Amino acid sequence: MWVKLYMMFTSVNTFFHSFCKGFLRRLTNLCELQRICYGTTKGYERTIRIENSLKKSKQLARVWTSLIRIPEKGRYTESNSAHTLEAAVTGITLLKQVKPTYHREFVRSLRFSLNHICSYRQLEFEAEHVRRMKFDTSDQNHVNKLLILWESLRDDPIEGLVSKKWQDIGFQGDDPRTDFRGMGMLGLDNLVFFVTQYNNLARHVLSRSLHPKYGYSFAIVGINLTHLIHNLLRQGKLKTHLYNAMRAVVGIEDLHKLYCYVFVEFDRLWLAEKPRDVMEFGRIRDKFEQILVERLEREDCVLSGRGTVEEI
Known part of the structure; x- marks a missing residue:
């Protein structure tokens, strides 16, 4: 019974979330990510809302999965981070039909937050890698x-x-x-x-x-x-x-x-x-x-x- 109620609540919540997103998109002519970047404070508030939005988005699922796979495997390095970010930003702007030349501030804010998201996951990988490294007297x-x-x-x-x-x-x-x-x-x-x-x-x-x-x-x-x-x-x-x-x-x-x-x-x-x-x-x-x-x-x-x- 509780499982059915939970599934029902989840379905209703998902429906209203999608409905509100669509309504606000038509009202403001801005996608959810744009509204977050333009309407929140730089730092945790903005980045965590962008992260949650990307996790929930079916339209951007492939972009999100491709993006986080890189730091989760420890490959988000200084040499490839710029290319990784540009690929993600380009994919998002294309799918959301955002004109980068017109919404430059959105692109800058999105890139900054994506860098935080990826580098945090890279830090998780690096910290765990060093934690697993045993003290070696021959080193x-x-x-x-x-x-x-x-x-x-x-x-x-x-x-x-x-x-x-x-x-x-x-x-x-x-x-x-x-x-x-x-x-x-x-x-x-x-x-x-x-x-x-x-x-x-x-x-x-x-x-x-x-x-x-x-x-x-x-x-x-x-x-x-x-x-x-x-x-x-x-x-x-x-x-x-x-x-x-x-x-x-x-x-x-x-x-x-x-x-x-x-x-x-x-x-x-x-x-x-x-x-x-x-x-x-x-x-x-x-x-x-x-x-x-x-x-x-x-x-x-x-x-x-x-x-x-x-x-x-």
Whole structure:
């Protein structure tokens, strides 16, 4: 019974949506995509409405499928992105009978939003690819990144890849490689970006993590936060922030910067909560995720960190 009611509701909803689109097209002489581009704010609001419109459009189904297949296979690169966008824009304007020379602003807005849509999906592909990449001791690049992590946080030398000293920056044991199993090289890349691009801030956060009463494991927490933002990326919840950031292309550097913001905000919450011990990590982590998701659910969300030592 409930299945039949749901199917009936879906059919009625589809009918009225199609009816309204047709009515507005005749009334305004503009297709739905034009109305979105001309009537919405640049950023998440416009891009997500364009994305939803393309998903629902039967007329543009082939254009949409051809477009998203490229980033979903990791082939939306700098060398072919321009050609991909032009092919999609040309297909849409032809099928919707829009004159590009007359509606130049529409074409620019559409191209900008399509670039966001594709680059977000490309970012999903790249992040997952790096996450699946295991730490390889025979890969000198992997080894160098781990050593950079230590050297950026500590002034004393490290004896090698296996040492009790790794616990000083928050790894669980003598061999830090084992802690990256869940998040692979993505966990390490996030940490390395934080400690190299915001070194003073990262060192300060490390010092706060060593608090004698309210301390936590810096590196382990960092890897857990990688897991959090990776899940939010796959769920599409980072679109508000990334689309509103106004950069033409959403890329892996944007994910790294967001990670730094998340790390600082988690550290702020952790010490404010004054946990009894590290066993409260699950509770505080869940609370932090709820706060973060609530911020991301705002259509005007732009997560901007207060990135100085004095402000945390």
